Amino acid sequence: MVELNSLNRADIGDFEKLMAVTTVMTQSVITFLLPATHAIGQQFFLGGIYELIKFSAPAFIFGIVYSTVRTHPDAHLRDYPRFMLNRWHLLFVPSILWTTVYLLVLPQLQQHRHYYNWTSFAWQFINGNAAPHLWYNVMML
Numbered sequence: 001m002v003e004l005n006s007l008n009r010a011d012i013g014d015f016e017k018l019m020a021v022t023t024v025m026t027q028s029v030i031t032f033l034l035p036a037t038h039a040i041g042q043q044f045f046l047g048g049i050y051e052l053i054k055f056s057a058p059a060f061i062f063g064i065v066y067s068t069v070r071t072h073p074d075a076h077l078r079d080y081p082r083f084m085l086n087r088w089h090l091l092f093v094p095s096i097l098w099t100t101v102y103l104l105v106l107p108q109l110q111q112h113r114h115y116y117n118w119t120s121f122a123w124q125f126i127n128g129n130a131a132p133h134l135w136y137n138v139m140m141l
Contacts, residue, residue, distance in 0.1 A: 013066030020060035023053045028109055028131065095137045102130035 030050045037043050075083070103124060107114055109131040115121040128134045 011067055011070055013063040013068075013070065016059045016063035017067070020056040020063065023056045027053055031109070091137075095134070098137070099125050099128075099130045099134055102134060106131070 027050055030046050034043060034046050034050075037046060072079075072083070102109055103115065103121065110124060111129045111131075113120070115124045124130055128137060
């Protein structure tokens, strides 16, 4: 059995990333609930939660930086290309697959405007506007 050392354990950065992504995923749930609510109080409450969730971005960025710095204490700038090459299958491949699924299967989740040609499709794909939580993925990359 592999013994976990201090670099392999979850830290506050990992928990912050988890909480931030989870709260952003609730934005999709709120977008489904908002049109179904009729009372102005319910709409105000859900809209307020939707807006507050946007403030999880700084926590997410802190979580990424904290965990990366903690788990790579001897890293230098020259190590970055190798680091990204090792992370390709963990970061880029899932991002590409999920973005494709969201743009083609769930286009109603796109933020701002829907794509209307190949150029706008590529823009939605690159900037993380296919779904609210994919923006965090783009930030992480």
